[in-house]
Amino acid sequence: MNAYPQVLFKNRRPDETVLLPEYEKNGGYQGLRAALKMSPAEVCALVKASGLRGRGGAGFPTGIKWSFFPAEQPGDKYLVCNGDEMEPGTYKDCQLLMADPHQLVEGMAIAAYALQTPIGYIFLRYAYEGCSQRVERAIEEAIAAGYLGGNILGSGFDVGLHVHRSAGRYILGEETSLLNGLEGRRPNPRSKPPFPAQRGLFGKPTNVNNVETLATVPHILTHGTAWFHELALNPESAGTKLFGLSGHLNRTECFELPLGITLREVVEDFGDGVRGGKKFKACLPGGASTPYLTAEHLGLMMDFNPLEEVDSRLGTAGVTVFDEDTCMVAVTRNLNQFFARESCGWCTPCRDGLATISWLLDRIEFGQASEDDLAMLKDQVRNIKGRSFCALAEGAMGPVEALLRLFEDEIKDHIRKGCCPFKR
């Protein structure tokens, strides 16, 4: 296994959480100190120049998002951290917050200064009570040390952070749904535009970023953009990424790896290969909504653009591997059941379309389907794509489309044999 530079995981130890003194000793809060010596616009420009892209799944350039934010507009403005990590296969934010939560607190203090948003909310999912407690403790420590609260580090700028504990449902990870959740409204998504940067939380300008994205910001401020670029193996990219490995691998752990590492190295070296000596069949490269990669993609760089070029996405870099004995119809059926169940029911393509796809995949998997069902499946995908209210159903189509594109033979095999050809 190659030893790559550790940034977000540099202080990480099993089953322990880094407290403030250790965090400070290892360079913590130097990024905030550096930021406060700059103007807010300079901080935004630095983050833009770093090439940091959002780590929550969409990969939107963070600095560009920040540059759209009306930081100079008077009145209430909010910063929100999206910690509703709930896409199956994704558990990186949890690992980060359990190990070293001050990185998020420092990142939010810097973002709050850059965007001039004195109030920040950290939205954490129900299952992450351990993270909530650790983040709350980090906030208390940061307040006592003057990194949060009024007039932070004598800068004249105030930052207050609040933890919101959610109560389930994947849709809350959609940023406008999350804002409704924070406000205490029924968390269906909102229509965009207006985007949260114009009218977000309580109708005020709001910037939403993922946990890992915000936690990366202090390191950029401390070490600079050139250093951040060099972390990636892909010269066109920048930084490290947390990869959460799962599925049929010998080692299913979370690793911090450079962007641009090959899928082969992730699977064979860090995942220690497919378990039981089986062959690699396919994987989800970055969570349940990302189209499958197969053995022919093992040489690809795990990074935003290279994966988009093969009709997939890096997503959250939660890599779920399937061995050669896995039925991809069954995998897709399981994934689609998740999306169908988690649909908020607001729009018809998602509420009814995903249920229909579930029904069709059931028929195929249990050998009751005909060629007509396959045609209907394709039709459903076409009718859901681009027609749903938010990105949930769009994401749900990722694996279904990839099934049709990469494993149509397997579907036809089910239809021909009248049963699932794989023994599980």
Next chain:
Amino acid sequence: MNELLPQNQIDSFKAKAAAISHPHELIVDLLRAVQSHHGWVPDDGVLLTAETLGVLPVEVEEIATFYDKIFRHAVGRRVIHVCDSICCWSTGAEMITEHLQKTLGIKLGETTADGDFTLLPTCCLGACGDAPAMMIGLTPHGHLTPEKIDEILQKERAVIAADDKE
């Protein structure tokens, strides 16, 4: 029936609601507090939440019925959420769920006759590296095997029995 929430907590929520301009933002917190104290959220819990925060009962109900981790039906003393999403599924969640159902003598969605356990399916718990996984209350359990489940359930039963003696 237990009381829904101790008076001091109700007072503290009232004070918080009075101090902020958007009391709705406390609805989830208060529903979770009621559930944590009472085990689940009955109709009176919805009314109490509405009254405490000065919002309409329907505004509370539309939230209470949206989230899958707010229980609007009676549940057992321990709620077991067993993950059925992809990483757990691919590492044996069906077998794990089958074992839980058999051991507890109930199906998914049911509560044991002694009122100790409710078994519910859940989507991904964010324990994908430790699959297959489940959560009892707010405590995650990973790398599950039938033997490990028996051990965990035995411990939970012992804690419940000790609580009953007090």
